[in-house]
Amino acid sequence: MEDKQLKQVFDQVKLSPEREEAMLADLLNKKKEVSGMKQANNRRRLPAAALVAAVLVVVLAGSAIAAGHFGRVNVVPKDQNIYGGAGSSYDIYGEYNQIPVESLSEEVLAYGKGLGEYDVVDLPFASWRECTAFLGLDLGGNSILEQLPQGEGGCYLDGERVSNYVHVGYYEETPVVARIVSSYQGERYSVDEEVTIRTEENYISGADTRMDTYGKVTSEDYVTPSGMAVKIVIDDMREAEFQTIRYIAHFSKDDALYMLQFFPNIESQSPGGLDELKEILDAYE
């Protein structure tokens, strides 16, 4: 490998001219908005009562999805989306224990050696079971999901589409978070499952995960026959560009935080989608 090969590669890593201009326009629009707000603030200070009312509006909007047994789920108003784009998002606060670093496999610990201060590793596996074996964790499986063919979710690693992968985040060579992502394809739906564990070396406070939503959002609490409390967020995107409903189930189990994204096939958009998701939830060991 010559220096010119490195240069050639980096030369090709770029935004399209259209995307770059769109981002610049967005940046300059925000500059105008902020300038406008500053000028308004200089003209007149809001009375304290108005500020209290504004805060209450935000809090009430946030409670549109109420807290459940599983943990707090909060909808962040559109203009507080951390990514700055249109749409909403919500945070998930899970109630689950952080595990000792030593309970992870030697292999996971070894991958951290030589990494930077903050770094991540993504590794593909053939199945969800292989992912848990790599991490050295004994997580109960799901008898329905494990019977399904692998799906098109997951991600690209080394140019290959993978349906199962492990993502490990390290701080100063110590694993602080691990996530197993698996994708399944049923006849009438597809499911993406994410299982997150945090180690005792993870001192980051606040929400566990933030999810973006794209349609009208409602929620439902569900308790499986085994007593597992699940918060199901329903993102009705039929009027948005996606033309589908997405059900997102959140629950904690075995010191791990689970998230299932359930997508009914577009051609079989039936109210039965939620029932099928619940059948899957009931099938967790």
Add this chain to the structure above:
Amino acid sequence: MGVLTTEEVASLYRRHAGMVYQISLMLLKNAPDAEDTVQTVFRRAMEREEPFDGPDHERAWLIVTARNECKNQLRHWWRTKRADVETLDNLTWEQPGDGELWELILTLPEHEKMALYLHYYQGYSTGETADLMGKNPSTVRSWLCRARRRLKDLLEEDGEYGGQTAETGL
């Protein structure tokens, strides 16, 4: 608001958005997060109360701010959007081997790929790279050496691209 006018912000952006995006994508491995980082870095530049001392200063400031912002993103790991098809579809390669080399660069430790980028692509000397990364020049030289060795090993593991490395003698 900062000292830069709208025209100055646009000019700064057009000169350096590509570099900030390259750093962000290399460190975060995720196009949506990289785009967000670009916007955050330039918003910070817009908020600066002091003008830049010159072209070198503004470039160095953007590099350091981009790197710090990426570290913040990685620290708040949960904020990182999940990798998807579009992440790779945004990049097109002149030759298949270019895409493979990029994927291998992404697997390097953060400090090694950052040093590699600043030295071999941006043309900073090892001393300047060390200044930007807050390390000794000797440390940076060892990172560069290790990074190239790792890339060589990884390329040799890769059958298709391995033939090319033999030709270039790395």
